[in-house]
Amino acid sequence: MGNLGPTELIIIAVVIILLFGAKKLPDMARSIGRSAKILKAETKGLRTDEDGQQQAQAQPPAQQQLPPAQPPVAQQPIVQQPAQQVPVQQPQAQQPQVAPPIEQTPQNIQHKSN
Numbered sequence: 001m002g003n004l005g006p007t008e009l010i011i012i013a014v015v016i017i018l019l020f021g022a023k024k025l026p027d028m029a030r031s032i033g034r035s036a037k038i039l040k041a042e043t044k045g046l047r048t049d050e051d052g053q054q055q056a057q058a059q060p061p062a063q064q065q066l067p068p069a070q071p072p073v074a075q076q077p078i079v080q081q082p083a084q085q086v087p088v089q090q091p092q093a094q095q096p097q098v099a100p101p102i103e104q105t106p107q108n109i110q111h112k113s114n
């Protein structure tokens with residue numbers, strides 16, 4: 001399966017052309033080329049980063065002068081003041097208003113029966 005002859009390559013090319021169409025193939029090839037270029041640039045950048053890290057590790061680290069240690073300062077306890085509570089007014093419930101009764105007139109009674 002590893003050996004592809006010229007006839008197999010031609011068959012594969014024809015199938016690709018039939019699947020994707022002749023118009024899309026140049027665009028696809030261009031996008032694959034751009035992707036390969038980006039991939040190559042990224043891997044090159046990773047190699048240079050690794051080389052820089054290896055060189056930094058190879059050099060002996062410079063001795064750092066630390067400031068003399070200071071005795072710990074006793075901290076005063078922090079007293080939290082209670083938050084002032086703002087009185088909240090309870091909403092007053094309103095009494096439901098009742099509509100005035102409708103007078104029973106002969107005209108009202110006729111409209112209800114229809």
